[in-house]
Amino acid sequence: xxxxxxxxxxxxxFLCNWCCYGGADLAGVSRFQYPSxxxxxxxxxxxxxxxxxxxxxxxxxxxxxxxGGCHLGDCHYxxxxxxxxxxxxxIAKRMLAHIGxxxxxLRLEWVSAGEGNRFAEVQNQIATVMxxxxxxxSSEGKSSEExxxxxxxxxxxxxxxxxxxxxxxxLPVRTEENYHKQYEGNPEFDALFxxxxxxxxxxxxxxxxxxxxxxxxxxxxxxxxxxLPEVNRHLDVLAQRGVVKxxxxxxQVVAV
Numbered sequence: 566x567x568x569x570x571x572x573x574x575x576x577x578x579f580l581c582n583w584c585c586y587g588g589a590d591l592a593g594v595s596r597f598q599y600p601s602x603x604x605x606x607x608x609x610x611x612x613x614x615x616x617x618x619x620x621x622x623x624x625x626x627x628x629x630x631x632x633g634g635c636h637l638g639d640c641h642y643x644x645x646x647x648x649x650x651x652x653x654x655x656i657a658k659r660m661l662a663h664i665g666x667x668x669x670x671l672r673l674e675w676v677s678a679g680e681g682n683r684f685a686e687v688q689n690q691i692a693t694v695m696x697x698x699x700x701x702x703s704s705e706g707k708s709s710e711e712x713x714x715x716x717x718x719x720x721x722x723x724x725x726x727x728x729x730x731x732x733x734x735x736l737p738v739r740t741e742e743n744y745h746k747q748y749e750g751n752p753e754f755d756a757l758f759x760x761x762x763x764x765x766x767x768x769x770x771x772x773x774x775x776x777x778x779x780x781x782x783x784x785x786x787x788x789x790x791x792x793l794p795e796v797n798r799h800l801d802v803l804a805q806r807g808v809v810k811x812x813x814x815x816x817q818v819v820a821v
Contacts (some may be wrong), residue, residue: 572695572700573718574629575626575628575629576631577606577629578606578631579618579633582607583609583641584633584677585611585634585675585676586605588680588681589681592681593683594681596739602629602688602689605734610641610642610647611633611635611647612642612643612648613643614653616726616727617652620660620716623661624713624720627701629671629691630671630686634673634676635675635677637741637802639676639677645739648739651744652735654673657671658671658746658779661762663766663767664716664719664766665705665711665715665790666716666808667705668738670727672687672690672694714773714774717773718766718772721769722766731762734747734758764799767789767791768799768803769807771791771800771816772803772818774788775809775817778816779816782796782797782814807819807820
């Protein structure tokens with residue numbers, strides 16, 4: 566019997582109606598065993614899983630997020646629908662890592678309606694990872710307030726990211742191999758992603774941190790866990806845009 570104090574993770578699962586949801590149903594009918602951590606949200610396509618859905622799941626208290634879709638090439642609506650899920654998950658993982666949340670808390674898998682055993686296997690793997698990481702914020706060393714502020718800054722950036730993804734990040738030939746080549750170990754793309762997404766996310770965090778009152782620059786750096794030179798670089802940009810006013814070492818938000 567489980568201890569009353571044993572951590573019981575909450576994982577929000579966005580499951581494709583035609584494949585992964587069928588796999589989950591088959592796992593249940595077949596009595597394949599896996600922990601009851603999953604809170605299922607049925608989607609008609611994994612491509613419908615907006616980046617904001619993932620981030621908002623965490624801000625609402627999920628310890629992990631699972632996205633399950635058809636195998637690549639088997640999308641029931643659009644031959645490339647689940648490539649949207651792949652791209653969104655890769656963007657989300659980078660954003661989570663940037664704001665100090667372990668990207669292993671997000672898992673994307675392809676599970677067909679006939680793969681009940683695989684569905685159970687994936688959920689058991691997720692449960693193991695969640696138990697190792699603990700509640701959201703514990704392994705990251707951040708309070709719930711810090712988590713919420715960082716996630717909100719990421720959510721606020723989502724409309725912009727959707728435009729950037731379509732105009733600058735979308736691959737002309739969408740294959741799983743090409744996605745991994747672009748998002749993993751590509752210095753040119755890394756620089757582009759940092760410039761177009763991560764730097765703006767950092768600035769959003771700074772504005773959110775300094776919004777309520779005037780704060781010192783080193784206090785911002787310490788509170789957000791950002792290197793001081795990086796904070797100063799972002800503050801210079803924000804000051805030029807008229808978003809913040811800097812007097813001595815004090816920063817005040819004047820426009821959002």
